Amino acid sequence: MRIVIALDTHSYSEAIVSEAAKLAANTWADITMLGVQPSSSGDMPDTDLEKRLRQYRKSFLSRFNEGDNPYGGVKGAGKFTSQNGGFLLTGDDKENEFRKKLHVKIRVGDATKEILAEAREQECDLIIIGCTKGLDCQWQGEIDLPRKIAQKADYSVLVIKERKTTDTISCCLDQDQVSQSSLEMINQMVTLHQAELKIVGLTDSLKAGGKEGVENKMAEILKYYADLELNPWIKLVRLEDLEEYVAQASRQGMIALWMGKKSLLGKIFSRDLVGKLVNTSQSSVMILR
C-alpha cells in the first residue's frame, strides 16, 4: 500500500499524522508526507512548512519502537534539497537500508493540483488529508480544498475532519461495480479500528431487476465476507433515502462511499453532493475508488 499524506501547518494536520502513523504501523505502507507551498523564491523551501514537516516526521516515527520501525530512525535533521521544482528531505540514511519508504516532500504550486500530481506519481492507493471543522472545510487556508481532492482524485481519499473513535464503518457500495481494491481498503480500516462494518446496499426499483436483483448481489457480498469469517451488518436503503442515511451515518462513525466511474452511486451522488457530504460530516469520510 502506498499512502500520500497531505499536510499543512495547521493543528488538524498534526492530528492526522497520528492517525496515519497508526495505519502505517499496521500496514507498513510506503508513505509520502507532502507539503505544498504556493511559490518558491529560490533554493530554499518555506521555513515554517519545512519546520512543521520535520516535526511531523519525528512525530510519525515516534509511534514506532526501535525494533518495529520499518522506516528507519530519526537520525540527524537531514536537509531539504531541490528536486523537480520542489524539495525533498534527504538525510544520511540510505533509503535501501529500510524496509519501507518514508518520503517528506514539498511541492510548489496550486495545492489541489500538486497533491493530485503527487498521488499520481506515487501510484498511491490512498490520500489522507485533514481540514478545519465546520462547513467551509479549509486546508492551508483554502476553502473546500479537501472536497476538491475527494472529487478529482482517481484514488481513495480519506478526509479526517475531526478525530473520533471509529466504532462503526458504514460503507455504501454499489453492488454492480465493487472494486477489489475498495473492499481491501475497507478491510484494512475495519482491522485498524476494530470497527463494526455496515454494508449498505441500494434498492433501486428501476435497475438491476428491482429488489430481488439487489438482494442477490448483496448475497454475493455476504459470501465474500463469510469466506473471510466476517459478519457485517447488511442494510438495504432505498435510493431516495440514501443521502439522508449517509448524512446520519457520518455523524456516528466513518462513512465510506464507493465512487468509481462506473458506480451507480457516482450517478446518484453528484460530484457536488460528495463535496456537501465532506463539508457537513462531523467525522471521517472515505471516498473509495
Place this chain on the structure above:
Amino acid sequence: MNNQQTSILILDDEPIVSKRLKPSLEKRGYEVETFTSSAAALKRTHERQFDIVITDLKMEGLDGMDFLTDVKEKSPSTEVIVITGFATMETAKESFQKGVFDFLAKPFKIGEISEVIKKAEQKLKQSS
C-alpha cells in the same frame, strides 16, 4: 539462482488476486504458478522449489503464516512476500521474524509488488 526464469508461486484464497497478478507477472518474464488452496500450494512446494513465494495470510485450513514457515524451513533460500488484507503490526512483526522478504498490505498496485519482486530477485542473485 541461475539465468533461468525466476519461478514464483502465488497463494491467495481469493481467485481475483492470482487472476490479476499471474498475467502481469508472466508478461514481465516470470514463471508463475497460482493456488487458492494452501494445502495444494504446500503439496506443490514439497514437489519443487520456487525462487519466490507470494502468500496471503488469512486462509481457510492451513493459514499463510504456517505455510510460509513450512516454505522457509524446507527451502531457506526461497524469498517469501506476504500480502494481506487484514494487516496488523503483530502479523508484520511475526512475518519478518520468520524471515519473509517483504510485507505488503492490500490494496497494492502491480507496480508496487513488481518492485518488491525485483528486489527479491536481486537478493537471490547476490546470494547465489
